[in-house]
Amino acid sequence: MASSKRIFLDPIHHDIVLDSNNRAENLTLKLIDTPEFQRLRRVHQFGISNLTFLGSEHSRFTHSVGVMHIASRLYSQLLEKAPSLEEYEPLILASALLHDVGHGPYSHVTEKIVGYNHEDWSRRIITENTGITKTLSSFDKQLPEQIASVLKKTFKPHFLSDIVSSQLDCDRFDYLLRDSYMSGTAYGLFALDRILASLEIDQPNDRLVVSGEKAQTAVEHYLFARYSMYASVYFHKKNLAARAQLGLLVKRARMLAGQLNFMDAPMHKWLMNEPLDVNEYLRLDDVALTYHIKRWMDDKDPILSDLASRLINRQLFKAVRLPVKTMEEAEAVQKRAAEILKKANFDPEFYLTTDSTGIRPYELYHPDNDNPQSNIMLRTANGQIKELSSLSPTVHALVKGQFASFWLIYPAEVADKLLPALEPVTIA
Secondary structure, eight states, X not given: OOOSXXXXXXXXXXXXXXXXXXXXXXXXXXXXXXXXXXGGGGSXXXXXXXXXXXXXXXXXXXXXXXXXXXXXXXXXHHHTTOGGGGGGHHHHHXXXXXXXXXXXXXXXXXXXXXXXXXXXXXXXXXXXXXXXXXXXXXXXXXHHHHHHHHHHTOOSSTHHHHHHSSTTOHHHHHHHXXXXXXXXXXXXOOOHHHHHHHXXXXXXXXXXXXXXXXXXXXXXXXXXXXXXXIIIIITOHHHHHHHHHHHHHHHHXXXXXXXOSOOOHHHHHHHTTOOOOHHHHTXXXXXXXXXXXXXXXXXSOHHHHHHHHHHHTTOOOEEEEESOSSHHHHHHHHHHHHHHHHHTTOOHXXXXXXXXXXXXSSOOOOTTSSSOOOOOEEEOTTSOEEEGGGTOHHXXXXXXXXXXXXXXXXXXXXXXXXXXXXXXXXXX
């Protein structure tokens, strides 16, 4: 007899076991097998960071399965104290699994460059006549809209959204551990088991809270792990350079859109911010964009051809941290640098840029923000529920700290000419 269980071997969570005899897990298995979810195998979780970190070849597929697994663990733990949660198991697992299904080529990298919202596309793929929509609707006709509501944080009870997207969510739990492991670093490690065991439902306020002061240290460690990953991995200078080069390449491709030697219809619409239907969007992935870039290596435009060749062959620009405090100051430096690049026969519009980095690993709730996030609340020994930074001097420092940096990014060939003219600058 065929086994009802399917095992996914994962380097982070080890055996992820799904049983088709469980209704929610059977739904999850069917969702994993849809073409829309399989597409995530062709979307790097880590953008183009594989140009910087040797092992960072993992995909949105592996991350999404990992998030679902952590959500399943958290659901089981919460269920012990809240049996009524059982009716939400399919919604929790499916929401966790599908939260990133709308990511485009190179994930967050092109989201910033091209200017689209992967969360909007996730909701569309879940609700607009796709294989995922049909699979969800055959289970429960209301499920597609319910998942979209969870992802949009409008579903009640609200704490279900916190499981997928909050300051302490299964998404961040997985990507910190996974990205840390795959990048060959230890910056993102934290006590996942301890944090999961400490989470409980605050029913009167419809939210998740950390229970027990002993868990405070584990949460502090998690927040510092997030800060360390951004400071040392996500904002690594080679990462910044690669992302900047891709941005300049896209800028040139947009300028030449009607004259390029190759660009198919979905890619043209996406790069030019023209409306796409869901089927067109689903044709976009890392493979499609990389193929276009490889074709552009042979384009008649010398700038596009050069930028494409540099990216494909990992001839990365230099990124220098500037001793400035504002973007205006950074742009003033860029203006001086542009004159030097012109003399070196580089068009500064496509070979020079600035970037800014900065992360607070724990942002307090701001109801006036477009996408407010929940505070991390901790239940103390006497039963009071307080916001974490009011109890922790270390977290308070993270909230109040200033972490902005500004970078100048340019071709390596002009480094000797550029740096002396920009002194004093600090090389990252």
